[in-house]
Amino acid sequence: MEAKHHPLQRLVTKLSDRSALSEDDREAVLALPYSTRAKSAGQHLARVGQVPTSCTLLLSGFAQRYRLLADGARQIVGFHVEGDFVDLHFSMLHRASQCVQLLTPARVADIPKAAMVELMRSRPAVAEAIWIESLADASIVQEWVVSIGRxxxxxxxxxxxxxxxxxxxxxxxxxxxxxxxxxxxxxxxxxxxxxxxxxxxxxxxxxxxxxxxxxxxxxxxxxxxxxxxxxxxxxxxxxxxxxxxxxxxxxxx
Amino acid sequence: MEAKHHPLQRLVTKLSDRSALSEDDREAVLALPYSTRAKSAGQHLARVGQVPTSCTLLLSGFAQRYRLLADGARQIVGFHVEGDFVDLHFSMLHRASQCVQLLTPARVADIPKAAMVELMRSRPAVAEAIWIESLADASIVQEWVVSIGRxxxxxxxxxxxxxxxxxxxxxxxxxxxxxxxxxxxxxxxxxxxxxxxxxxxxxxxxxxxxxxxxxxxxxxxxxxxxxxxxxxxxxxxxxxxxxxxxxxxxxxx
DNA sequence: CGACACTTTGATACAAATCAACGAGGGTGG
DNA sequence: CCACCCTCGTTGATTTGTATCAAAGTGTCG
Structure with a gap:
């Protein structure tokens, strides 16, 4: 199985980590259409107000999600490491309410939103795994509230x-x-x-x-x-x- | 259609608000097994460390989700209103990492976790709707980070x-x-x-x-x-x- | 080697915490 | 029905953690 170096392999691994996926499920994820790109530090993967048409997966590198306030203050609301979807929420909610910016050079994969939706509709176990991943992300943000607040x-x-x-x-x-x-x-x-x-x-x-x-x-x-x-x-x-x-x-x- | 007063009707309405659900989907949600209970202000719907076996839907009333720190400080990380699932995340992540407490008297419906999972596996559109709902919740928490931080x-x-x-x-x-x-x-x-x-x-x-x-x-x-x-x-x-x-x-x- | 972005340090100003009471409403029991 | 209590709200005095402003170091990359 030399799928080991498939760009989406890390995503599969991450999902399998917390959820049970069948071999078919894993293959379906790997069969997702995508295009990869190299990006340099400082580039934005998403901007406030954008309407996303594809989902961006971080293959390598480190990114921040943040919001800018009227007075110029910035608040970072999360960090992303390789294997993270960076804007899946924005895709599903139809509009980005934050910016995502690379902190290091990185490789990213763009997956058409329609393909993601189709995958999740046809493979409930994959949908569930991705959902659980996003719930875990949300839990991290909640802990940030605790930290910053108290x-x-x-x-x-x-x-x-x-x-x-x-x-x-x-x-x-x-x-x-x-x-x-x-x-x-x-x-x-x-x-x-x-x-x-x-x-x-x-x-x-x-x-x-x-x-x-x-x-x-x-x-x-x-x-x-x-x-x-x-x-x-x-x-x-x-x-x-x-x-x-x-x-x-x-x-x- | 006098399903109008079905206890789960508000959930259906909320989901339909943001997502397209077919008539079948809606009926599948309403067909969920559940038991309702009245609870008084101050009661807990979830506690840190618990392993949930059912999902709690708030039918009426107002609740807070919070964490306690070692020194006794409390940080509230979210409020829930009627129609919200109060512990769906904990169910899917197998363990509650926060407490949920009622702030007013309330009615709640308990839905067996297995039935929820089964519904979401068999009805992708419902799964997607619930997922989107949880993404919107997460977005609110992120804005709280911005508020508290800056x-x-x-x-x-x-x-x-x-x-x-x-x-x-x-x-x-x-x-x-x-x-x-x-x-x-x-x-x-x-x-x-x-x-x-x-x-x-x-x-x-x-x-x-x-x-x-x-x-x-x-x-x-x-x-x-x-x-x-x-x-x-x-x-x-x-x-x-x-x-x-x-x-x-x-x-x- | 210079430029620029980042780190470090000091002096000062504030926003919010802390400590300490007191007041006011609302429910309870006598 | 009144007196009591208990929680919640209000206020003042003081302290403290963090912000702000300013400037000098340090490192790194072209």
Whole structure:
């Protein structure tokens, strides 16, 4: 089975992770028509007000979803990693209410909206799997509300690092304790509802407390559990499949 | 067709509002097995950690979805009105990561999870309609992130009042300019990431500015557009069907 | 090597939290 | 029917976390 390198393979893997798909279902997903493109950092995959005609799947790279306010303030409402549909909601709701922008160079696949809808109508199990994926995404956003609404800057940062670490690990991109972070401090601020200056001070605080270490664009978490405690982090809201190792089972160098 | 008073009728109406359902689809929804119960204010419909076996549909009343933090802080992540599924996500994700609590006395219908899944597997159009509904819910949560992350207390309150007004109007419960608000100031604070004291001062500020009026448990919006401007409110994120009247078409007494 | 984007630091200003009471309505029991 | 209590709303004084403004460092890429 050398479908291993099929561009949509990662999507299939991600869906199978949480839902049971038959061989036929998997093949139906892989049979989806698509066209791939390379894009550079900073490019937009969606803009407010657009009416989408195709669904964009992130094959590699890292993207942010955000809204701009009248006074120029920006709030990031989510990050996307490879395997994520970036604008499926907008497709189904007929209009984008946010912007999606790449933070790194990336490869994307465009799938005609009609083909997606057709696939989901003819394959209930696939529809269900995609639905469940979108519910898990929604759960993450809800946890962001909790963070931004009720946690201190220090906890918010700790929580976000924990989340990104786990999500990266779950996506098979390495250990939860070493996060490849293609974000500027300004973007961290826009994600957490804080200013750049305050992010800077808080990052340094965490560093002084030995809760994180930094080297270039990565963040290292020397003691996962301690950081999780500072962030009030519990992975339940990520709704990983049950196979996920307990926190205590993992402890990185 | 005296199905008019079928308890699930409101659900059918809500789904048909945004999606096209055939007569068969509608009847399949109405044929769902269910049992209704009356519940009193304060009762929980779901609790963190529970494994749901049935889906709860709110037939009447008002509920909040919230999370508790270690230090006792509470963050409300959403409100539910009649016609909403209150825990469909938890059912599909196998475990509740939040609590759902009634704010008013209410009637609810319990539908066995297996029957829901079966319905959605056999009727793709219904599955799609329910999915779209959950996407619209997610969009609301994302706007909450924007509010809590980047808006001032005054704007947050204005924005929430606008949202609740429109949602209530959309649900056929009256004009957007008169909101039946079964919330204490503490609950408003927990929803907006502010303290009770600060909510109190901000409410009075809006009142002094003649942006809202209060009488018992309702809030009256004398000039919708002015309040919408203060809140930076634009209804796009609610993703109502296109038939929605433009803001300027409506202006209440 | 220069340009530019990002990080870091300091000084100051505010918005919102906290702490502490008091007031007012609404339901309950005597 | 009144007195009581309990929750909710209101207000003031004070503190604190975070924003704002300003400027100097640092790194990286052409």
């Amino acid at each position: 946690r201190s800057a220090r906890s918010r940062l700790a929580h976000l690092f924990c989340e990104l670490g786990l999500r990266q690990e779950q996506a098979g991109l390495g250990s939860r304790c070493r996060i490849e972070l293609p974000l500027t401090q300004e973007q961290l601020g826009d994600a957490l509802g804080l200013t750049t200056v305050h992010i800077n001070r808080t990052v340094k605080l965490l560093e002084n407390e030995r809760l994180i270490e930094r080297s270039r664009r990565s963040v290292i978490i020397p003691d996962w559990e301690k950081l999780a405690e500072v962030g009030g982090f519990s992975s339940a809201y990520l709704h990983f499949a049950a196979s996920e190792p307990t926190l205590s089972q993992v402890n990185c160098p | 808006r001032s207390a005054r704007s947050r309150l204005a924005h929430l009042f606008c949202e609740l007004g429109l949602r209530q109007e959309q649900a056929g419960l009256g004009s957007r300019c008169r909101i039946e608000l079964p919330l204490t100031q503490e609950q408003l604070g927990d929803a907006l990431g502010l303290t009770t004291v600060h909510i109190n001062r901000t409410v009075k500020l809006l009142e002094n500015e003649r942006l809202i009026e209060r009488s018992r448990r309702s809030v009256i919006i004398p000039d919708w557009e002015k309040l919408a401007e203060v809140g930076g409110f634009s209804s796009a994120y609610l993703h109502f069907a296109a038939s929605e009247p433009t803001l300027s078409q409506v202006n209440c007494p």
